[in-house]
Amino acid sequence: MKYCSDCGSQVELLVPDGDDRPRHVCGACGTIHYQNPKVVVGCIPVWEDRILLCCRAIEPRCGLWTLPAGFMETGETSQQGAARETLEEAEARVEVGDLYSLFNLPHIDQIYLMFRSRLLNLEFAPGPESLDVRLFKEQEIPWDELAFPVVRETLRLYFRDRADGGFALHSGDIVRLDGNIGRYRLNMHGSGGKEAEERL
Numbered sequence: 470m471k472y473c474s475d476c477g478s479q480v481e482l483l484v485p486d487g488d489d490r491p492r493h494v495c496g497a498c499g500t501i502h503y504q505n506p507k508v509v510v511g512c513i514p515v516w517e518d519r520i521l522l523c524c525r526a527i528e529p530r531c532g533l534w535t536l537p538a539g540f541m542e543t544g545e546t547s548q549q550g551a552a553r554e555t556l557e558e559a560e561a562r563v564e565v566g567d568l569y570s571l572f573n574l575p576h577i578d579q580i581y582l583m584f585r586s587r588l589l590n591l592e593f594a595p596g597p598e599s600l601d602v603r604l605f606k607e608q609e610i611p612w613d614e615l616a617f618p619v620v621r622e623t624l625r626l627y628f629r630d631r632a633d634g635g636f637a638l639h640s641g642d643i644v645r646l647d648g649n650i651g652r653y654r655l656n657m658h659g660s661g662g663k664e665a666e667e668r669l
């Protein structure tokens with residue numbers, strides 16, 4: 470951030486009185502511009518034993534498959550955001566169900582909230598941000614062509630729970646290692662360290 474969005478003057482990076490970390494502070498009007506993590510909301514759209522995935526038409530990770538998800542907009546709930554993203558990316562209508570996974574991605578200041586969702590019908594098509602939209606059975610999931618670790622981990626948990634006959638809310642951290650998007654550290658909360666590991 471270079472300029473104050475309130476008055477247009479240059480901002481400085483400094484620790485305000487009573488604070489414990491640097492903020493962008495306007496020297497002219499005194500406004501402190503706080504920057505906080507963004508919330509990404511999305512769906513696991515289900516039809517019978519199949520999951521809807523979108524092939525991305527945009528960077529990052531163009532040409533790879535993802536669950537429909539995107540940044541929450543102001544004025545909407547997380548469930549509304551998840552349904553909106555599914556409509557935009559897959560032109561699919563869903564009934565949004567229970568929150569299923571919460572992942573912290575501190576290296577990019579994002580929190581992902583993924584909801585289990587029921588596709589209302591088989592009318593879907595690629596939106597402007599997708600090249601293709603398809604339903605996949607578990608054995609058809611393109612594990613090596615998934616766009617993001619958070620998608621891979623959410624699907625992995627989903628199929629494990631489905632096989633076990635029950636779904637629970639899962640939360641964890643995904644931290645990218647070495648600046649390489651393919652290599653990350655996964656720490657599932659409440660697993661007693663059992664699922665803290667590096668993955669490729």
Ligand SMILES: [Zn+2]
Binds near residue numbers: 475476477499
């Ligand atoms: Zn200002």
